[in-house]
Amino acid sequence: MAHPIPDAAALAEFAGRRAALSEAAGEAILLVPSAYVHLRNVDTSFPFFQESDFRYLCGFPEPDSLLVIDPLTRQSILFVPPKDPERELWDGLRFGSAGAKEFFGVDAAFDSDDLGKELPRLLQGRSVMYTPPPADHPLKAAIDSAVAAQAKGLVPDLRPATVARLRRFKSPRELGFMRRAAAISAAAHVAAMRAGRKATHEYQIEAAYCFSCLQAGARHQAYDAIVATGANACCLHYQDNNAPIAPGDLILIDAGCEVEGYASDITRTWPVSGRFTGPARELYSLCLQVQKDAIARLRPGIGMRQAHIATSRDLAEGLRQLGLLSGSVDEIMEKKQLSRFYPHGTSHHLGLDVHDVYRLPRDPKIDAPLEAGMVITVEPGLYVQSHDLLAPAAFRGIGVRIEDDILITADGHEILSAACPKEIAELESILQES
Numbered sequence: 218m219a220h221p222i223p224d225a226a227a228l229a230e231f232a233g234r235r236a237a238l239s240e241a242a243g244e245a246i247l248l249v250p251s252a253y254v255h256l257r258n259v260d261t262s263f264p265f266f267q268e269s270d271f272r273y274l275c276g277f278p279e280p281d282s283l284l285v286i287d288p289l290t291r292q293s294i295l296f297v298p299p300k301d302p303e304r305e306l307w308d309g310l311r312f313g314s315a316g317a318k319e320f321f322g323v324d325a326a327f328d329s330d331d332l333g334k335e336l337p338r339l340l341q342g343r344s345v346m347y348t349p350p351p352a353d354h355p356l357k358a359a360i361d362s363a364v365a366a367q368a369k370g371l372v373p374d375l376r377p378a379t380v381a382r383l384r385r386f387k388s389p390r391e392l393g394f395m396r397r398a399a400a401i402s403a404a405a406h407v408a409a410m411r412a413g414r415k416a417t418h419e420y421q422i423e424a425a426y427c428f429s430c431l432q433a434g435a436r437h438q439a440y441d442a443i444v445a446t447g448a449n450a451c452c453l454h455y456q457d458n459n460a461p462i463a464p465g466d467l468i469l470i471d472a473g474c475e476v477e478g479y480a481s482d483i484t485r486t487w488p489v490s491g492r493f494t495g496p497a498r499e500l501y502s503l504c505l506q507v508q509k510d511a512i513a514r515l516r517p518g519i520g521m522r523q524a525h526i527a528t529s530r531d532l533a534e535g536l537r538q539l540g541l542l543s544g545s546v547d548e549i550m551e552k553k554q555l556s557r558f559y560p561h562g563t564s565h566h567l568g569l570d571v572h573d574v575y576r577l578p579r580d581p582k583i584d585a586p587l588e589a590g591m592v593i594t595v596e597p598g599l600y601v602q603s604h605d606l607l608a609p610a611a612f613r614g615i616g617v618r619i620e621d622d623i624l625i626t627a628d629g630h631e632i633l634s635a636a637c638p639k640e641i642a643e644l645e646s647i648l649q650e651s
């Protein structure tokens with residue numbers, strides 16, 4: 218059970234993706250290495266996560282493997298760690314080449330020990346699309362020498378960009394996982410709120426959040442949770458989660474679990490006191506209205522950059538009204554003054570990676586429009602650094618972000634994380650009854 222075997226629907230998707238990639242590859246043979254285990258120290262390793270493209274193309278869950286896709290023969294071949302009772306005693310069962318072939322829908326599978334014998338035969342006289350893995354990948358030397366000895370040569374590897382384009386669009390099956398991940402995370406954020414008022418340290422709130430995810434069946438987080446009190450919320454990727462909580466603090470939690478490898482990514486900000494007051498209430502109200510307006514704009518045809526600019530202008534107008542910025546919105550945007558309070562983007566794609574499909578070549582002149590089937594986040598934030606002496610003192614050290622996961626649909630959008638409360642009255646009621 219450590220590694221459930223893929224069902225027929227999963228196998229059909231893997232095969233369809235390999236076929237789509239084969240179309241792009243033409244006659245070149247594709248080599249896609251898996252992830253490998255990273256040591257933390259001595260014989261203790263960091264948790265293993267499969268390389269996302271490799272997972273997307275075949276679903277094989279083990280490290281130190283290689284997927285070969287031959288567009289000419291339409292065959293897919295896996296090289297996988299050999300069965301090894303001694304290693305399996307320590308590390309768990311391996312599928313082995315027989316299991317790989319039986320359960321993962323490939324045409325052939327070999328033990329990785331046989332790479333030096335079988336891969337040169339497959340590559341003979343062929344052009345190869347291959348991006349070598351880092352130097353400590355256990356199969357790198359054998360793959361590289363097979364390529365050098367037998368292949369006609371390397372051609373530009375179209376796989377990362379091609380798969381990135383495919384991965385932008387989520388199938389109904391993938392959306393099922395993403396809906397579940399978002400629902401589990403939404404409930405866990407509420408659990409964190411309920412635990413929040415009794416917590417003395419950030420990690421206790423993290424514990425409540427993670428407990429809820431694990432209880433609901435999500436074994437892994439898509440990224441390490443950010444649980445930030447007070448001014449720690451102004452550090453965008455704060456990870457320490459160990460600070461004591463002060464009675465007047467806002468708590469910012471940016472956390473999302475994954476289901477079947479598919480991420481959720483939700484941020485909520487709430488007052489440990491149970492009541493939004495003063496400048497915190499003003500910044501939160503502004504951020505919330507801007508976030509709801511940003512979501513309302515989403516539909517096919519809107520460019521992510523265009524949407525980001527609209528959201529940025531809304532934040533600028535709000536900050537102008539609160540007296541944190543001066544001049545017209547046009548002036549604020551022209552002089553790039555907003556980045557003092559809003560230094561990040563509004564949206565990113567979401568999928569197998571929390572910041573999904575980042576390898577797409579980005580042309581600054583092109584604002585690729587959103588299309589139905591894409592999933593993105595919407596996450597405006599406002600951060601007044603403690604050391605920002607130009608800001609009114611009462612606003613300093615306040616960080617607010619509100620983030621939801623949005624599916625673009627044919628006629629608009631659907632909020633996958635809608636179950637997670639964000640209205641002031643809802644949050645205050647949850648906090649005060651706990």
Ligand SMILES: [Mn+2]
Nearest residue numbers: 482594596620
């Ligand atoms: Mn995000």
